[in-house]
Amino acid sequence: MELTTRVLHDYPQYMEECADILNEEWPRSKAARLHSLQKSNEKFPVCLVLVNKEKGEELLLGHSKLSIVYGKESCCLIESVCVRKKLRGKGYGRVIMQESEKYATSRGYHTMYLTTHDKQDFYKHLNYTFCEAVISFGADPKLIPEHLIKQLTAATLRPQEKERESSDKQNSIILPPPAKSTQDGPSPKSSTAPPCPPLTHSTAPLAPPNLTVPPPPPPPPQPISQDKTSNQGKPEIVKWDPRHISWMRKDLS
């Protein structure tokens, strides 16, 4: 086994497989997913893939994406961290994070930011701590009209109280019925970590939804109902609470 990290835009042959791995976790049209992956470029965002070379064959294990943080030159944002479902719990997530951090450092970044709604414990385990929200446009901010940047920045800095009010007007999202069995590889600590932390868990300032362009990849929200069999195959209507999104950061040096 030989693990290698590749910059996706230098290895376009991995695009399709990478799209499949991401879509397995966060379903989206293949065309939209490929379109997003094809934006990977030297000037950021950069998509990285972890590959295992074994017996002359190469298997894609997972993905991460690094974007620029607006107004903080030495910081970048990591998104869409994903390990192939069947291979979770084997240390590859940690390797992807370490390699992404190494890549960011090699490109001159000293701090990594991220958002998560249910993997706080994983990132805490890798020494990330809760922090303030930052702004990322996914692409080079120079390509975005200044008035739009101002609007988004102002919106992000709006008082937390206002955010609380607006978050009370939660969106309702219809989830597909829960699967009868899951291919999801058991993550070692998943049995002890709640899918979503209690609200008091997050001491970080709140991240308003839809303020990054594009927004962080939205993992499917967790059902509130504990009884997953009660709907008898009907779609389950759950509330998504944006207060569950946590911002975390780590100093890389």
Ligand SMILES: CC(C)(COP(=O)(O)OP(=O)(O)OC[C@H]1O[C@@H](n2cnc3c(N)ncnc32)[C@H](O)[C@@H]1OP(=O)(O)O)[C@@H](O)C(=O)NCCC(=O)NCCS
């Ligand atoms: C989150 C994810 C990337 C973790 O990858 P993984 O390969 O399963 O994790 P690893 O096996 O590398 O775990 C590394 C360490 O983190 C710990 N860990 C893993 N998942 C954890 C969790 N949910 N909570 C707490 N600790 C966790 C492991 O025990 C391990 O600890 P150790 O190295 O001290 O033994 C993977 O589960 C995944 O792709 N999930 C779906 C996509 C997703 O939710 N991505 C995050 C978006 S914010």
